Amino acid sequence: MADKPFASNYKQMWLYIILDYYFYSMSKVTDEEILAEWDVEATREVAFRKLINKYQERLYWHIRRMVHFHEDADDVVQNTFIKVWKNLDKFKRQSKLYTWLYRIATNESLTFIQKRKRKGTVALETDEYDLGAELTADVYFEGDEIQIKLQEAIDTLPDKQKVVFNLRYYDEMKYDEMSEVLETSVGALKASYHHAVKKIEKYLTTD
Amino acid sequence: MKINNNIQKELLEIAPKLAALPKQNNFVVPSNYFAEGLPDAAIAGIIEDKLYPLKNTNPFIAPENNFEEGTAYLAVMAEIFIEPYQYLKEKNIFKIPTTYFDGLADSITEQVILDTVNNESESVLFANGTPKFSVPENYFNNLSDLIIDKVKQEDAQEIVLNPLLKQMQGEVIFNLPEGYFSNLEDRIIEQIHAPKIKSIERTEAKVVKFPFQRVMAIAAMLALFLGGAWLFQNSGLSANVSFEEQFAQLSNEDIKNYINDHESDFDGYLLADAASNELNDNLFEGVQLDDSEKDFYLNNIEDDIINEWYNENAI
Numbered sequence: 001m002a003d004k005p006f007a008s009n010y011k012q013m014w015l016y017i018i019l020d021y022y023f024y025s026m027s028k029v030t031d032e033e034i035l036a037e038w039d040v041e042a043t044r045e046v047a048f049r050k051l052i053n054k055y056q057e058r059l060y061w062h063i064r065r066m067v068h069f070h071e072d073a074d075d076v077v078q079n080t081f082i083k084v085w086k087n088l089d090k091f092k093r094q095s096k097l098y099t100w101l102y103r104i105a106t107n108e109s110l111t112f113i114q115k116r117k118r119k120g121t122v123a124l125e126t127d128e129y130d131l132g133a134e135l136t137a138d139v140y141f142e143g144d145e146i147q148i149k150l151q152e153a154i155d156t157l158p159d160k161q162k163v164v165f166n167l168r169y170y171d172e173m174k175y176d177e178m179s180e181v182l183e184t185s186v187g188a189l190k191a192s193y194h195h196a197v198k199k200i201e202k203y204l205t206t207d
Numbered sequence: 208m209k210i211n212n213n214i215q216k217e218l219l220e221i222a223p224k225l226a227a228l229p230k231q232n233n234f235v236v237p238s239n240y241f242a243e244g245l246p247d248a249a250i251a252g253i254i255e256d257k258l259y260p261l262k263n264t265n266p267f268i269a270p271e272n273n274f275e276e277g278t279a280y281l282a283v284m285a286e287i288f289i290e291p292y293q294y295l296k297e298k299n300i301f302k303i304p305t306t307y308f309d310g311l312a313d314s315i316t317e318q319v320i321l322d323t324v325n326n327e328s329e330s331v332l333f334a335n336g337t338p339k340f341s342v343p344e345n346y347f348n349n350l351s352d353l354i355i356d357k358v359k360q361e362d363a364q365e366i367v368l369n370p371l372l373k374q375m376q377g378e379v380i381f382n383l384p385e386g387y388f389s390n391l392e393d394r395i396i397e398q399i400h401a402p403k404i405k406s407i408e409r410t411e412a413k414v415v416k417f418p419f420q421r422v423m424a425i426a427a428m429l430a431l432f433l434g435g436a437w438l439f440q441n442s443g444l445s446a447n448v449s450f451e452e453q454f455a456q457l458s459n460e461d462i463k464n465y466i467n468d469h470e471s472d473f474d475g476y477l478l479a480d481a482a483s484n485e486l487n488d489n490l491f492e493g494v495q496l497d498d499s500e501k502d503f504y505l506n507n508i509e510d511d512i513i514n515e516w517y518n519e520n521a522i
Contacts, residue, residue, distance in 0.1 A: 045396065052392045060388075061381070070383045081395045143380030150375055169368075169376060194366050201369055 029054055031097040038088060048088075052081055055098060058171075059105045065166045066109040068131070068151065070140040076112050080105045099180040102167075106181060110159050131155050146204075153203035157196055164189055165196040220379050423462055
């Protein structure tokens, strides 16, 4: 994430304090409050803004780790929230809101990756594609050689296994929550993560 | 102390806002809870009172911590809680048939005889009436506990990451433009409110240029109602020939000129629909795709490709 610029004077410092408090208070908004405001037509947009504020970073990073590049992640995160806007009325509220959001974000990411492969603008399935070189050239990537190798290793996984690995390794999501996101049994997810870790370890330790 | 600094540093990198929050205990208890609430001493007193007679008369050796956590403690607690309900024991709520016990001995004897007859023959499970396979004593009594313990052990087991993977877990490698999240919300709201108008405008703009071949067929039908006589006169055709034959003899240039001169007489949406069908046919010419694959490409084709096609094929 980009660093906050240094506050050169007191006005800026107070502005940052107020903004920090605003974002802190936004993060304290509960899902129940958001959904209650959503149910009222007059406050629907306000509720939606609160939802975006609360979940944008978490969903963004989940998407970014799937699609790698900021421009692509930007497209997908916007598509995700637009889909949320269109479908929040259909959310049954039997599962947690954030697992439902993660499910949409995951599906949008996978759809985007499939579309990118079909368009042929990035030959992801061929030997010519060099993810490491692409990441090194990307201004929004700051990893060293081993981090690039890790991203390449993750990229060798099948799409769904990639999601399982990212959710567990980076987001430290519990298996029962992951099961709601991916609509897969806990046992299958544990097996998938186990295989993913083994494959990645092998990739990292092989020249 | 070293470990705490690393965790704080890691937290600062991953979630600076969270790291900046002061750590405080937000939990409260009712006032005087520890002075007047149900103290552990009161419970210990009850247990000791119940256990005193057991201490001198019980010949069995209890496991370590039995009186704090084990079965004796649980038994005493159970006795305390069940005491108000002892009277229920005296009332028998279960019913049986009236002559049940009269015939019970006979039915059991009959069952024993049947089992003996079955067991006497040589079978997979029995040899001379004796089961071939045996299980340890109390095996089935303990089996459910064994299975539950095993399941809990497997749940508790975590995949152990190698040190390198563990080390990389918290490192931040992806960056993004400054202030990205501050305007993301506005951009999304703008998209939600804006898109439909743009697509309608784009469709109307496309009507200006439309493909040639398909439009000719539609123009032919309209020409019947709007300018049939004019076409026949200019082409010098005989009245005895059918319209289809006469139309087939018309040049493309004649029809093209007629449409251009009478553009306002044609239904724009009909022409746009014909244009899209024409586009579809030409795009997939010579390519074997089913309808769902064609739909996928059509939904994802870039606008500039469509515009380029129109520019090349416009009248």
